[in-house]
Amino acid sequence: MAFSLKLNGKTHQVDAEAGTPLLWVIRDELKMTGTKFGCGVASCGACTVHMDGEPVRSCQTYIEDVEGSEITTIEAMADSRIGAAVQQAWVELDVVQCGYCQSGQIMSAVGLLSENPKPNPAEIDDYMYGNACRCATYQRIRAGIQRAAEILEA
Amino acid sequence: MSITTSRRGFLKGAAATGAVLMVGVTPKGALAAGSGAQLNPFVKIGADGSVTAIVKHFEKGQGPATGLSTLVAEELGLRMDQITFEFAPSNPQVYNNLFFGPFQGTGGSTAMANSFMQYRQAGAAAREMLLEAAAQSWGVDARELVLEEGVISGAGQSAPLGDFVAAAAERSAPENPRLKDPSEFRLIGNAAVRRLDSPAKTNGSAQFAMDLHLPNQMVAMIARPEQRGALATGFDDAAAREVKGFLNAALLPNKAGVAVYAETTWAAMQAREALEVTWDTSAAETRSSDEIEAEIRAALEAEPTYNINKADVAATRAAIAAADRVVEQTFYFPLLAHAPMEPLNCTIEPLADGGIILHDGAQMPTGPHMALSQILELPMEKVQVKTMLAGGSFGRRATPDADYQVEAGLAFAMTDRTRPVKLVWSREDDLRSGYYRPAFGHKVRVGLNADGDIVGWEHQIAGQSIMKGTAFESMVVKDGIDHSSVEGTSDSPYQIPNGAFGLTDTEKATSTLWWRSVGHTHTAYVMEVMMDMAAQAAGRDPVDFRLAYLTGEGDDQKRMAGVLKLAAEKGGWGRAPAGHSKGIAVHKSFGSYVAEVVEISGSAEDGIRIENVTCAVDCGIAVNPDVVVAQMEGGIGYGIGHVMRDRITLTGGAVDQYNFPDYEPLRIGDIANIDVHIVPSAAPPSGVGEPGTPPAAPALANAIAAQSDLRVGALPMDENGVAWA
Numbered sequence: 001m002a003f004s005l006k007l008n009g010k011t012h013q014v015d016a017e018a019g020t021p022l023l024w025v026i027r028d029e030l031k032m033t034g035t036k037f038g039c040g041v042a043s044c045g046a047c048t049v050h051m052d053g054e055p056v057r058s059c060q061t062y063i064e065d066v067e068g069s070e071i072t073t074i075e076a077m078a079d080s081r082i083g084a085a086v087q088q089a090w091v092e093l094d095v096v097q098c099g100y101c102q103s104g105q106i107m108s109a110v111g112l113l114s115e116n117p118k119p120n121p122a123e124i125d126d127y128m129y130g131n132a133c134r135c136a137t138y139q140r141i142r143a144g145i146q147r148a149a150e151i152l153e154a
Numbered sequence: 155m156s157i158t159t160s161r162r163g164f165l166k167g168a169a170a171t172g173a174v175l176m177v178g179v180t181p182k183g184a185l186a187a188g189s190g191a192q193l194n195p196f197v198k199i200g201a202d203g204s205v206t207a208i209v210k211h212f213e214k215g216q217g218p219a220t221g222l223s224t225l226v227a228e229e230l231g232l233r234m235d236q237i238t239f240e241f242a243p244s245n246p247q248v249y250n251n252l253f254f255g256p257f258q259g260t261g262g263s264t265a266m267a268n269s270f271m272q273y274r275q276a277g278a279a280a281r282e283m284l285l286e287a288a289a290q291s292w293g294v295d296a297r298e299l300v301l302e303e304g305v306i307s308g309a310g311q312s313a314p315l316g317d318f319v320a321a322a323a324e325r326s327a328p329e330n331p332r333l334k335d336p337s338e339f340r341l342i343g344n345a346a347v348r349r350l351d352s353p354a355k356t357n358g359s360a361q362f363a364m365d366l367h368l369p370n371q372m373v374a375m376i377a378r379p380e381q382r383g384a385l386a387t388g389f390d391d392a393a394a395r396e397v398k399g400f401l402n403a404a405l406l407p408n409k410a411g412v413a414v415y416a417e418t419t420w421a422a423m424q425a426r427e428a429l430e431v432t433w434d435t436s437a438a439e440t441r442s443s444d445e446i447e448a449e450i451r452a453a454l455e456a457e458p459t460y461n462i463n464k465a466d467v468a469a470t471r472a473a474i475a476a477a478d479r480v481v482e483q484t485f486y487f488p489l490l491a492h493a494p495m496e497p498l499n500c501t502i503e504p505l506a507d508g509g510i511i512l513h514d515g516a517q518m519p520t521g522p523h524m525a526l527s528q529i530l531e532l533p534m535e536k537v538q539v540k541t542m543l544a545g546g547s548f549g550r551r552a553t554p555d556a557d558y559q560v561e562a563g564l565a566f567a568m569t570d571r572t573r574p575v576k577l578v579w580s581r582e583d584d585l586r587s588g589y590y591r592p593a594f595g596h597k598v599r600v601g602l603n604a605d606g607d608i609v610g611w612e613h614q615i616a617g618q619s620i621m622k623g624t625a626f627e628s629m630v631v632k633d634g635i636d637h638s639s640v641e642g643t644s645d646s647p648y649q650i651p652n653g654a655f656g657l658t659d660t661e662k663a664t665s666t667l668w669w670r671s672v673g674h675t676h677t678a679y680v681m682e683v684m685m686d687m688a689a690q691a692a693g694r695d696p697v698d699f700r701l702a703y704l705t706g707e708g709d710d711q712k713r714m715a716g717v718l719k720l721a722a723e724k725g726g727w728g729r730a731p732a733g734h735s736k737g738i739a740v741h742k743s744f745g746s747y748v749a750e751v752v753e754i755s756g757s758a759e760d761g762i763r764i765e766n767v768t769c770a771v772d773c774g775i776a777v778n779p780d781v782v783v784a785q786m787e788g789g790i791g792y793g794i795g796h797v798m799r800d801r802i803t804l805t806g807g808a809v810d811q812y813n814f815p816d817y818e819p820l821r822i823g824d825i826a827n828i829d830v831h832i833v834p835s836a837a838p839p840s841g842v843g844e845p846g847t848p849p850a851a852p853a854l855a856n857a858i859a860a861q862s863d864l865r866v867g868a869l870p871m872d873e874n875g876v877a878w879a
Contacts (some may be wrong), residue, residue, distance in 0.1 A: 017398055026419035033365035034358020036545075037419070038495050039581040042371050043814040046495060074358035082434065090356045094348055094780055097215030098787055099355030100362060100495040100545025125823035132545050134495045136791020138822040140784070 007032075008076035016063050021110050023047045023058040024074060034074035034103045045131035048104035048111075049073050051118070055111035057130075074103035082110045082152060089147035097135035105131050109145050118149050166604040173201035173320040177280045177327060178208070194248040196276035197226045198240075199284075201514065203304055203316030205232060207273070210242040210249035210258065211265040212517050213351060213543040214494070214551070215788075216843040217781035218265040218347045223275045224777055229277030229334060231301045239350060244519035244539035259518030261668065262553050263744035263841025269585075270839050271333075276561035278331035280322070287321035288313065326393045334777070334834060345779040351543070363542040364499050364578070368543060371501065371574040372401060373422040374565040377412040377431050378587045381438035381807035382468070382664055383541060385409040386431050386829040393428035400425040406561075409434075413565040416662055439807035441663045442594075446804070448870045449660050450595040453616035458656025460635045462615075463644035465654035473610030473652045478599025480686045486868040487617075487676040488801035490591035491584065491817060492669055496545020498558045498579040502526070502566040509536030512565075514559060515544025517551035522559035528856055529563040548669040548792065553589055554624035557665075585817055586809040590802055591669035592618035592662070594639070596680040601652075606692025608703070609833045610652035613680075615640055618662045638668065642677035642848065647710040647742055648685075648703040663804060669793050674743040678848030679797075679855065679869075686856040687865065696701035696738055696856065697722045714742055716833055717770040724831050725751030725768030734765060737856025745840030746773040747833075750790065753854040758862045761879035764854065765793065769830045769846065774837035782842050783830040789846025790828055795820025797851040799872040826877070 005012045006023065016025055026035050037059055038046030042057035049058045050072040077083030086109050089095075096102050105128070107151070112119055112127040119127065124142050133141065173483075176195035182515045207223040219239045227237045242249040248254045254261075269342055281301050286427030288306045289296035299308035304315050341347055354360040379386070389412045403414050403423035412431050416422035474480055500514035500522075509532060519539040528716040544551055562577035569575060591718045595616030601610040619636040623625050625819040630637050635657055644655040668676060689699035697718060704715040718740045722728075727748065730736050733755050753766040769786045776782045799818055803810045811817045855866050858876060868874045 019398050020420055024418065025701070028367070028418040028420060032358075033367070036362075037364065037494075037497065039814050040423075041581070041813050041815065042262070044495070044581075044819070051573065063778075077355060089354045091348070091352045093353050094784065096349065096352050096355040097217075097350065097784060098546040099215065099360055102355050103358050106356065119505060121826070125821075128822045132495070132819040132821065134493060134548070134792075134819060136788045136795065136820055136825075138791065138820070138825065139787050139828050141822060147381075 004067060005063070005071065006069065007071045010071060013147045014063065016134065018062070018064045020063045021059050022061040022063055022071065025063050026058060032073060032075055036103055038098055038101065040113040043130070043132070045108060045143045048131065050067070050107060050111065052137065053114065055108050066087055074106060077106060077110065080110070080149070082113050085148040085151040086110050086113065086144065088151060089144045091143050093140050093147060095137055095144045096139040097137050100123065101131065105141055109141070112145065113148060113152065115154060119145060123147040161503050168814065173323070175199040175280060175283065175319045175323040177276045177283070182201060186466035193769040194242065194245050196273055197280050199280060199315070201319045201321050202208055203315050205237045206239055207239045208242045209239050211260040212241065212268070212515060212541050212544055214263065214515065214517070214547040216261070216785060217349065217778060218269070219351055220268055220781060221777050223350055224274035224341050224347060225270065228339060229274050230281050231303065233303050234341065234350070234791065236304050236728050237300060241541035244523045246514070246520040248791070257518070258520045259552060261517065261549070263675055263746070263845065265842045266839045267745065267841060267872065270777070271353050274333050275331060278333050279327045282331045283322040283325045283327045284318050285490065286325055287318040291318065291321060299497060302725055306583050319408055322685050342777050343775065343779060347778055347780065349781065359651070360543055362496050362545050363501065363513055364496050364545065366501050366513050366542070366576065368501060368574040371576050372415045372417065372569070373419045373697045374404070374413050374415050374562070374575050375422045375426045375580070376416060376561055376565070376577070377426050377429050377584070378434070378583065379411065379433050379441065380437065381435055384435045384438035386412050387434050389431045390430040393430070394425040397421055397425040397428060397436040403429060406564050408564065413568060415569070415575070416623055422578065422701050426438050439663050441807055442805050443488065443803040446593050446660070446663050450486065450593060450616045451484070453660055454595050454614050456595040456612050456658065458616070458658045460633070462635055462640050462655040462657055462659040463653060467612070467654045467656070469875070470610045470612050470652045470654035474601035474612060474805050477609050479602045479605040479691050481600045481602065481684070482867060483598055483684060483867050485596040485676070485680050485683070487594045487679070488803070488869060489593050489664060490669055490737065490800060491588055491802050492548040492550035493817060494544070494546030494548060494550055496579055497584050498550070499577055500559055500562050500572055501576040502562050503574040506530070507536070509538065511538045512559060513540050513542055513634055515547070515551055516541045516665050521554070525556040525560050526563045529560065530567055549672070550589065553667060554626055569867060576640045585802070585811050585813065589665040589667035591675055592620060592666035594618070594676045596676065598680060598684050600684055600688045602692055608650060608688060608693055611650045611654070613643060613653070613655045613660070615643065615656065616658040618666050618698055620661065620666045620668055632669070638673045640677065640707040641673040642741060642743060643846070645682060646681055647708070647714040648681070649706055649711065650703060663807065670789070671743055671847040674741060674844070674848040678741040679852045681739065681864065682849065682852035686737070686859065688764055695728070697727055700740065710742065713747045713772045715746045717772050720770035720831055720833060721749035721751050721768055724770065725753070729752060735788065735857050735861035737853045737858070737860055739853035741848040743841070743845045743848050746771060746842060746845040747848050748786070748845045750849040750853045752857045754854070754857045754861070757879045758858055758864050758876045761877045762858065763879040764825045765827070767825060767828045767850065767853070769828065771830065771842070771845065772831060772833035773834055773845065774839045776832050776837050777839055779832055782832055785842040786830040786846040787828045789844065790850040791820050791825060793850030794825060794845035794854055797869050797871055798878060799841060799870045801870050801873070
């Protein structure tokens with residue numbers, strides 16, 4: 001079936017079966033690989049993208065459900081004020097280790113800062129709960145979000 | 155082009171290919187042939203001045219891409235933004251791990267330790283060759299020149315290093331280039347140095363093996379049995395054929411499963427789901443984890459097969475029998491999965507000349523290199539391994555039998571070999587069909603005299619050997635004892651009187667594998683909980699009690715005592731806010747010494763919260779201090795996350811867990827804070843990837859015991875009396 005997918009400000013015509021997770025459309029059809037496959041059951045957050053500005057798990061979001069919505073991926077984060085601040089903070093603090101989960105972490109962090117410009121550690125832990133990092137970079141994710149908040153405040 | 159053989163057999167060549175200066179070691183064969191064409195360098199410098207470190211270790215987040223680049227940049231006098239890195243091709247003669255023999259691989263926390271001199275010498279040789287070339291060109295003495303931040307200057311001259319690359323490439327490599335004195339280091343030991351891979355891993359551009367999309371590639375997934383050892387006898391793919399993008403299904407020649415081929419990952423997942431496979435389970439594993447545990451616990455009650463430290467067991471038992479008090483505890487450690495974030499995968503790309511390229515987050519390139527050469531009946535030189543970024547490993551990407559790369563090879567071999575085949579595992583494959591940290595049990599009896607001093611320590615270990623039956627057996631198993639089953643016990647820096655350590659191997663019901671810190675995952679827990687129990691029984695402070703067994707003049711005791719004291723000092727040992735308690739543990743592994751203080755609040759009944767972890771590490775020279783800190787943070791999280799609530803269990807031979815909901819990873823709120831302190835050291839660098847893990851769980855267990863008298867002997871903790879807040 002043909003679907004129209006608005007992603008990072010561009011409209012793509014996609015040929016996919018209904019029921020295909022957005023994750024696999026992004027990765028295998030559009031060959032945009034910043035969005036990661038980690039579990040396929042929405043329990044690790046590596047596949048997090050924004051749907052109309054809200055973080056969603058693209059492995060459990062289906063192509064037929066995103067028509068008419070704006071999808072944003074990690075590849076477009078540098079173009080957003082909050083996204084750029086989070087990326088800057090991430091590099092300053094060397095948050096990453098293996099890095100595989102970090103696109104998803106950043107997408108969630110941007111979601112958090114969009115609704116709460118100055119989250120405290122408890123609010124960060126609460127919001128970021130669903131983004132797993134097997135390298136356990138959590139200490140720096142927490143610091144990175146607080147640093148991004150500082151950058152945005154300046 | 156010129157090649158020089160050094161008397162010390164180290165730096166052997168520099169060769170020009172166009173205007174490129176390459177410095178490294180040349181394989182013996184190539185030297186004998188007098189050809190530099192096969193020179194595989196450690197550092198490559200282009201005429202444009204670009205400097206590339208060729209990194210022989212894979213990057214799973216533990217930092218060697220930055221670390222080995224730092225060594226080269228240091229000796230070449232570069233800034234970190236003047237160097238980039240590439241992963242080395244597979245070549246076990248040149249890019250071998252110096253601790254592994256002629257074998258290229260990453261493991262045992264050795265990446266920096268085995269590369270430290272090698273990459274510095276390569277950088278230093280390149281610097282001397284460039285300076286000599288400039289000196290000759292300018293008609294001055296090279297000793298008047300310096301190379302700083304990419305510019306050669308002195309004797310009234312100045313020019314970028316790229317100007318002398320062609321001339322330098324004509325020179326012989328120095329036999330013994332002068333290395334910087336540590337007092338001259340500007341990058342090594344500099345906590346401000348940033349990771350080279352941070353930007354790409356932050357903007358989505360980093361390419362992991364999973365991200366490879368070669369033109370015309372197929373995706374293969376394997377339908378696997380529920381029980382280890384079951385064999386596929388046939389399949390019905392009628393329903394799979396209905397899946398758009400499905401290409402084919404084929405029985406693997408070893409009958410370990412059925413390969414499903416499709417145009418895309420999603421199609422392969424759906425087609426595999428739709429496939430009906432018939433299994434012959436007559437030889438399949440049928441045991442449950444309860445039976446495995448019962449076998450291990452029974453072994454702990456019997457005389458051990460092996461006397462690990464050749465102890466006089468009768469003397470130990472007599473000493474304990476005569477003791478004033480005896481402290482006794484039995485421990486059980488379940489199977490654990492590695493569960494790296496990036497599910498296992500690799501791609502085999504056919505080449506026009508009949509050869510192939512394996513694209514892989516390759517932890518031990520030599521293994522799959524050899525295995526694919528055999529499976530595909532190709533000479534070694536027709537098999538290339540291209541190492542890509544790996545999304546974690548914790549040991550999983552290094553299997554003695556190159557398991558997933560072999561699967562990819564078998565799946566590729568059954569095609570017409572014209573299209574690239576990308577083998578993809580799902581998370582369920584990873585948790586259910588994997589290799590596991592083996593199950594182990596320990597039983598320890600410690601006798602104390604009236605003064606509270608240890609007079610005897612009898613320690614039985616029973617569990618599943620990792621190394622026996624693998625290609626590594628001959629290297630690691632001595633007198634029947636798999637060192638990886640017992641490391642960290644009788645070889646601990648503690649000077650324990652009348653120690654008797656015994657081992658019994660038990661049967662494996664799953665494949666077992668090294669898991670971040672290997673044997674230390676269980677031995678550190680046992681040693682440090684026992685030390686704590688003994689201190690408690692003796693009525694002594696746990697830090698003072700431990701220090702009493704670290705009084706020797708040996709480096710081992712001094713360094714272990716050093717981190718213990720530093721962690722105690724920085725972690726506020728001996729005082730805690732109301733309602734909080736602290737536990738401490740110290741352990742040596744992979745040449746490094748780590749002590750950790752865990753502070754908790756709450757109660758085991760109503761829920762414990764981990765408020766803080768203070769870590770002190772002595773890893774010799776900390777090349778990239780911030781990477782060391784990050785590895786300690788990660789190692790602590792990995793150790794604590796699993797003992798909180800994770801285990802792999804079997805029912806009738808089948809793994810019970812499917813995905814993260816059944817194998818809950820550490821989450822961001824589980825540890826509120828971690829502080830890491832590095833002991834300044836001039837000792838050679840030792841491991842950092844693993845040593846942060848072993849002390850974390852026992853320090854947590856000791857903190858729980860400090861507030862509740864609950865001694866958690868069996869793991870995970872949430873099934874043994876501990877609730878989490």
